[in-house]
Amino acid sequence: MHAMNKQELLQMINVQLTAIKPKLGQLSANTDLVSDLGLDSVQVLEMCTDLEDELDISIPVNRLGEVRTAGQLADLLQQLLNDN
Amino acid sequence: MQSSASTINDHPPGSLYDKLRPIAEARMMLKEIGIDPFGTAMENILSPTEAIIHGRHTILVGTNNYLGLTFDADAIAAAHAALDALGTGTTGSRMANGSFTLHRQLEIDLAEFYGVRDCILFSTGYLANLGVLSALGGAQDVIILDADCHASIYDGCKLGGAEVIRFRHNDPQDLDKRLRRLKARAHNAVIVVEGLYSMLGDIAPLAEIVAVKQRYGSCLVVDEAHSLGLYGATGRGVAQAQDCEAGVDFTVGTFSKSLGATGGFCVSQHAELDLIRYASRPYIFTASPVPSVVASTRVTLQKLAVGTHLRENLFARAAQLHAGLQTIGYQPSAAVSPVIAITIKGRLNALNFWNKLLQAGAYCNLVLPPATPSGDPLLRISLSAAHTAEQIDAVLDMFARLHSDYVNANSQG
Numbered sequence: 001m002h003a004m005n006k007q008e009l010l011q012m013i014n015v016q017l018t019a020i021k022p023k024l025g026q027l028s029a030n031t032d033l034v035s036d037l038g039l040d041s042v043q044v045l046e047m048c049t050d051l052e053d054e055l056d057i058s059i060p061v062n063r064l065g066e067v068r069t070a071g072q073l074a075d076l077l078q079q080l081l082n083d084n
Numbered sequence: 085m086q087s088s089a090s091t092i093n094d095h096p097p098g099s100l101y102d103k104l105r106p107i108a109e110a111r112m113m114l115k116e117i118g119i120d121p122f123g124t125a126m127e128n129i130l131s132p133t134e135a136i137i138h139g140r141h142t143i144l145v146g147t148n149n150y151l152g153l154t155f156d157a158d159a160i161a162a163a164h165a166a167l168d169a170l171g172t173g174t175t176g177s178r179m180a181n182g183s184f185t186l187h188r189q190l191e192i193d194l195a196e197f198y199g200v201r202d203c204i205l206f207s208t209g210y211l212a213n214l215g216v217l218s219a220l221g222g223a224q225d226v227i228i229l230d231a232d233c234h235a236s237i238y239d240g241c242k243l244g245g246a247e248v249i250r251f252r253h254n255d256p257q258d259l260d261k262r263l264r265r266l267k268a269r270a271h272n273a274v275i276v277v278e279g280l281y282s283m284l285g286d287i288a289p290l291a292e293i294v295a296v297k298q299r300y301g302s303c304l305v306v307d308e309a310h311s312l313g314l315y316g317a318t319g320r321g322v323a324q325a326q327d328c329e330a331g332v333d334f335t336v337g338t339f340s341k342s343l344g345a346t347g348g349f350c351v352s353q354h355a356e357l358d359l360i361r362y363a364s365r366p367y368i369f370t371a372s373p374v375p376s377v378v379a380s381t382r383v384t385l386q387k388l389a390v391g392t393h394l395r396e397n398l399f400a401r402a403a404q405l406h407a408g409l410q411t412i413g414y415q416p417s418a419a420v421s422p423v424i425a426i427t428i429k430g431r432l433n434a435l436n437f438w439n440k441l442l443q444a445g446a447y448c449n450l451v452l453p454p455a456t457p458s459g460d461p462l463l464r465i466s467l468s469a470a471h472t473a474e475q476i477d478a479v480l481d482m483f484a485r486l487h488s489d490y491v492n493a494n495s496q497g
Contacts, residue, residue: 042454045231049252058262061238061248084265 004055004081009074012054016047017070029071051077057084117432119439121450131155132344132470137447143475145405145465146448148282150422151313151394152470153344153387159380166379174372178205178361182372190378191349193385198320198335200353204361205378207370209309209338210236212348214243215364216305216336221246221274228262228302229276230254232283232457237276237307243365246274253281253457256292263300270300277304279311279322283457283464285423287311287322294331305334313342313388314395314422339377343384347373394469398422401471408480412487422467425451426490427460433493434461437486444482 004012010029018024020043033039039047048059057080067073092108095101114120126135132152133144153159166186176182191203206212217240221227227246229237232253241248252258263270275297277288290306297304308321316324319342323329333354339347350357361367387394399422406420417425428434431452438450441463449464456462467476 040454040459042457042459045250049231049250056265058249058265061250062242 004078006071006074006078009077010070012051013047013070013073013077016050019050020047027070029069029074031070032068033070033073034068055081057081114435117435119435121435121438124442124447129154133468133472133475135447137442140443140445142442143446143479145446145467145471145479147468148310148341148466149344149468149470150310150398150466151342151344151384151388151391152468153342153384156344156380156384156387158387159344159383162383163376163380166375170375172376173374176372177368177370178372179368184372184375184378186375186378186382187372190382190385193382194349194351197318197385197389198329198351200335200351201355202357203349203351204357204364204367205373206348206350206367207373208346209336209340209348210239211366211370212336212338212350213237213307214240215366216334216350216360217241217246217274217276218244218365219360219363220244220303220305220334226266226269226273227276228259228273230278230281230288232281233276233278234282234307234309237278241276254286254288256289256296259293260296260299263296263302270302273300273302275302275304277306279306279308280314280421280423281457282310282423283451283455283462284417284419284425285421286417286419287315287421289326290322290332291326291328294328298331303333304331305336306332307336309336309338310341310423312337313391314398317392319388319391319395339373339381339384342388343381345377345381345384347377347381391469397471398467398469401467401469401473401476404473404476405465405467405480408476409483412480412484414483414487414490424465424467426463426465427458428463428490428493429460430493430496431461433489433496434463437489437493438463440486440489441482444485446479446482 014027021037033044052058055077063076067076092101092105124137126137128136132149132154135142135144174182174184187205191205194203206215213236221241221244223245225246226249227241228249228251230253231250249262251262263273266273277293280287306323311321313319315322323332334350334352336350339345402422403420406416406424409416414426428437434450451462451464453459
């Protein structure tokens with residue numbers, strides 16, 4: 001599970017987001033989770049819980065403050081995987 | 085400089101007040117439809133279960149007054165006596181000039197009630213969580229909390245600067261998984277859960293959580309704010325009911341629900357609790373509880389401890405309401421507890437339903453997302469030992485008359 005590149009992580013985020021927003025289509029690294037997709041804080045946390053299971057990591061809630069876009073979330077996931 | 089009558093729309097984009105714009109818009113919407121569930125004034129309180137609201141006699145089913153002790157004659161007499169003897173306020177913090185013998189007496193009462201070494205009083209339950217969690221969880225530590233924990237728990241974590249990880253609500257296996265991922269850090273991790281969760285009325289599987297905690301040698305904090313007085317042979321809470329109190333390191337609670345006042349506390353068997361007193365900014369830098377509140381709480385605590393009859397009536401009324409709602413055709417939250425929630429889909433539908441119920445003569449709480457666990461609006465009902473079977477029947481009659489509104493709202497999706 002440790003050797004995932006950013007594109008693979010973005011694809012994984014895309015799949016999770018499609019469960020919340022079925023009409024989402026393909027997102028880009030610049031897609032803003034709140035202002036573009038209209039997710040609220042609880043929806044972001046729920047999506048993260050599913051990603052945590054898939055990647056076998058825990059995402060600290062305090063680190064999510066720095067995440068606005070799908071790309072930034074992928075970067076954070078990659079960092080956590082590397083630290084693991 | 086803007087005049088005091090300016091609105092947020094008078095400020096250019098990018099102003100200091102931009103962050104408040106979504107709130108301003110939500111407030112404007114409520115003003116336009118003429119319903120405001122977030123500040124309903126009770127014009128007169130007739131009893132623990134009745135008030136005058138908008139000039140009408142109203143049954144209260146949303147006060148968290150679980151044991152109905154707010155008008156207990158002995159507690160009121162004790163409050164009066166303290167007021168006469170010690171004055172209206174302490175005018176200072178415990179650390180500076182606001183520590184009275186009475187505060188320490190209540191701390192000793194609570195420690196004895198729980199059968200543990202010591203207790204610290206806080207000025208509110210919110211501050212108790214802030215004070216304990218910020219002192220326990222420093223910047224180098226990890227706090228693992230149940231995903232449905234109260235805002236005061238999240239805020240306490242933030243104040244201390246700990247790394248915060250959530251586990252799935254009431255899921256000891258998920259907690260176990262997250263502790264495993266922490267490896268050596270799990271030993272110093274602080275696990276935080278509640279006894280009774282205040283939105284859906286479900287209780288924690290505490291005995292299982294204690295077992296997980298013990299495997300990793302972590303520290304467990306349990307917030308029994310809503311469960312104090314409700315569960316356990318002497319009302320100590322869910323840990324007592326599940327016979328796992330020895331595995332709980334710190335218990336946090338409040339005086340503002342079953343004890344009918346305001347204030348908070350933390351009790352523990354650990355000698356280190358007394359050090360938390362000196363490390364806790366929400367203890368050091370705020371005024372101490374006023375004497376009348378401390379005095380009434382000492383009395384209601386005694387009544388709570390022997391209040392088996394109160395607990396029996398409370399749970400009988402909860403079962404009556406839960407079953408009655410199901411008979412009418414509602415789908416209340418699964419747990420039969422003194423907190424019962426009903427999902428109403430759509431904010432406007434929920435607002436209208438809440439308002440119609442109030443007009444019919446019952447006051448409950450409206451909770452809107454993202455403050456709800458499910459993502460849908462909730463009507464939150466809390467029961468009291470002071471409710472009579474007749475009052476619950478009357479509330480059920482009101483719900484029966486509004487059933488078509490419920491069906492319409494939830495069929496719209």
